[in-house]
Amino acid sequence: MMIKKAVFPAAGFGTRFLPATKAIPKEMLTLVDKPLIQYTVEEAKNAGLEEVIIITGMGKCAIENHFDSSFELEVLLKERGKHETLGVINEISNLIQFAYTRQKRPLGLGHAILCAKALVGAEPFAVLLGDDIIDSRVPVIGQMMKVFERYPASIVAVQKVPRSKAHLYGIVTGERIAPRIYRVVDLEEKPKKPKSNLAIIGRYILTPEIFDTIERTKPGRGGEIQLTDALRILLKDEPVYAYEFEGERFDAGDKIGFIKANIAFALKRPEFRRELRRYLKELGI
Numbered sequence: 001m002m003i004k005k006a007v008f009p010a011a012g013f014g015t016r017f018l019p020a021t022k023a024i025p026k027e028m029l030t031l032v033d034k035p036l037i038q039y040t041v042e043e044a045k046n047a048g049l050e051e052v053i054i055i056t057g058m059g060k061c062a063i064e065n066h067f068d069s070s071f072e073l074e075v076l077l078k079e080r081g082k083h084e085t086l087g088v089i090n091e092i093s094n095l096i097q098f099a100y101t102r103q104k105r106p107l108g109l110g111h112a113i114l115c116a117k118a119l120v121g122a123e124p125f126a127v128l129l130g131d132d133i134i135d136s137r138v139p140v141i142g143q144m145m146k147v148f149e150r151y152p153a154s155i156v157a158v159q160k161v162p163r164s165k166a167h168l169y170g171i172v173t174g175e176r177i178a179p180r181i182y183r184v185v186d187l188e189e190k191p192k193k194p195k196s197n198l199a200i201i202g203r204y205i206l207t208p209e210i211f212d213t214i215e216r217t218k219p220g221r222g223g224e225i226q227l228t229d230a231l232r233i234l235l236k237d238e239p240v241y242a243y244e245f246e247g248e249r250f251d252a253g254d255k256i257g258f259i260k261a262n263i264a265f266a267l268k269r270p271e272f273r274r275e276l277r278r279y280l281k282e283l284g285i
């Protein structure tokens, strides 16, 4: 079965990024010159996904406005002869088909995904967390869709992290069955004593059975309904796989990760590269 829909949970409060996120959604923070969420939406489009379902919440309407067409802005740019910028602006609203639904209260990532149940229906779907920015040759969700062709089941993206950081992530234990692919044996959200260093990163492919499973999942860490806990229950009924993706990931929902991502992405841009390199050299670090 083809994967066509991508769910983007974006209803969290972004407390790690306060005060920036007091009035601005974390997903709208700027990475070089585009909001974070646009990179991830572009990843979904480049992977061939057809529809993006964004789970929003209080104070998140800037996300909807960003992907909407902006008549006044378009007229103004046309009048001023700024055709190139006009092209960039038009492209954003024509990127992909969008649907929105709201999570009334931020009860956790699992709960946010459950809010998309009616919009997704009975088909496997992708989940992308907009603040996990991954620089890769092939879009990571596209890499996972390829794995899904061979292993049509739920798949979580993982990356090896230092043991000392493992307690900060959802951790997978699994049995390696092919290059980069593990059959999951167990998963645990932010374990006190991590059993492995395979950390879950914000890209998933989920079977629709996850919805009933989330409904049965009790609040876990932080009193939130965790996706990791739901996947652990799902594992009793169907296989779950972990895929070690190819690419460099930045946790842009965290201040230092965001700063690193800005430097890395700016250095990749031909118009900024030379001056930024010179500046970094001048700093003598």
Ligand code: UTP
Residues within 6 Å of the ligand: 009, 010, 011, 012, 013, 014, 015, 016, 017, 026, 055, 103, 105, 106, 107, 108, 109, 111, 112, 129, 130, 131, 253
């Ligand atoms: P995070 O763990 O990054 O939570 O959620 P957060 O609230 O956004 O940020 P911090 O930790 O307080 O700084 C991972 C993803 O799940 C979404 C978030 O928007 C983010 O994309 N999420 C989380 C929801 O949509 N709803 C929730 O209830 C929780």
